[in-house]
Amino acid sequence: MSGHPARDPLEEVELSSEPVFDGVLLKVRRDRVRLPDGSESGREYIRHPGAVVVVAVLPDGQLLFERQFRYPLRRAFVELPAGKIDAGEDILSCARRELREETGYEADDWRYIGVMHPCIGYSDERIEIFLARGLRHVGHAWDDGEFLEVLTLSLEAAEAAIHAGEITDGKTITALYRTLPFLRPAAA
Secondary structure, eight states: OOSSOOOOTTOOEEEEEEEEEEOSSOEEEEEEEEOTTSOEEEEEEEEOOOEEEEEEBOTTSOEEEEEEEEGGGTEEEEEOOEEEOOTTOOHHHHHHHHHHHHHSEEEEEEEEEEEEOTTTTTBOOOEEEEEEEEEEEOOOOOOTTOOEEEEEEOHHHHHHHHHTTSOOOHHHHHHHHHHHHHHSOOOO
16 A cells, blocks of 8 residues: 555646736636646636635524625625635634624524535635524624625525526525525424
């Protein structure tokens, strides 16, 4: 036994990497890679600092959502509270901060659900999913230039909105799906 993990036969190995764009949030890279058959190819992708999304449950069972304008698609979307992880920031600290800043709520009970990768074809972004309960309203603290509406939906109304195409945000759909075992009572 060599002690080395087996290499994935689909792995692409980086040969070189160069920056294409270095923005405030996103960084675009262009790499040269060796493919599994030994040939070479190019890869362009976005580096992202990562984010969190929070499924926040009010004492009455309603879920907190926000309606926010998303410039790339030039429209407002209904989505769960979420935000970018700051450099060196712990993911739970980020989830607490984003919930408070965007919705005005703090939570006593936090559960880490898992991670999702929303754009695997062109970005290394990861979104850490949290479930928050024991909410109390303390007042929002929006960032400069941040405008949103906070709203509540039952789980059933959120699911209906997804199936009707009214909620199309991938992180929201995935986070709700991943938290379903914690949101629905166990079958008798």
